[in-house]
Amino acid sequence: MNALARLIGTVFYVGHLRPAPGTWGSFVALPLGFAIFQIGGFWLFCIAIVAGFFKGWWATEQMTKDSSNHDPSEIVIDEVVGQWIALVPVFYGAWVLDIGAQVLWPGWIAAFVLFRAFDIMKPWLVGWADRRDDALGVMLDDVIAGIFAAICVVALAAFFHLVLM
Template sequence: MEKNNNKRTLTYWIRKIGASLFFLGYFPFASGTLGSLAAVGGLWYVHSQIGDLHCPERLPLYWGSIFILVAISIYLSSQCKAVFGKDDPSEIIVDEVAGQVITFFMIPISIKTLLIGFLLFRFFDIVKPFPIGTMQELDGGVGVTMDDVLAGVFANISLFLILGGYQLIRSYL
């Protein structure tokens, strides 16, 4: 009964639109991948407008963006029970955005890094190696979001090592 009452409020629709990333989460399959692609597209757009995101003067902006995205994801995900009637529905993909943004922290943005970072994030988010999978056991929106945050951290470290290894090998050739 509460679910039907929520449908009539503006708050309900704001939560639903935000959590599903403007209804991309309703795609019939691979909605998480679609949300990740949207995040990568957004990063590419921001990079094309303001340049390098990893330069020192932009670090506070990047950190602030990560903090805000994670907070919004936790809030919206915690509301998913009232909005979607489930604990962790596939329609919620705002957490994918937070994870993808973390993936590219201090990483130079290029087509190559966006592709590799996207694939690494999706790998860690789908496979959920320890301790990523344990994050889902946390309550509410924290559990929904933190597995993607940690997948983003793993993908970031992996991407950093791949790029560093590539540069090292390239310097010897």
């Protein structure tokens, strides 16, 4: 198997951590995303999401070629990309308000918990993508879970700031 694909797919071997490699992948996405945001701002973070998606799709294809398992648990690049998508509202808010992203810590927690919930429960379109049984489906189910989580993060922020304050 291609060593570069394994490095990308497992996110520097984080995918081999047990238990719950998907949760570890989502967890490691937090400091990685923060570092990217700190280095290059919101737009570099958005570029990283797109690049991560395409690199992850390629790595997943390489790692699952000639295998009956279309989604091995050690592949966690999909969780990283999905978690980053869930964090988009947090980093966008920090960018627009010109504040440190760490100040928006409730958004970080909400993004993490909501993304994991959507990724594990696989409702509606998340489950549809997962049932594709191919490398694109592996990536898409987490992208969709990330989008759902991001929408919920925005809704929770709006509720908190507009209703409770």
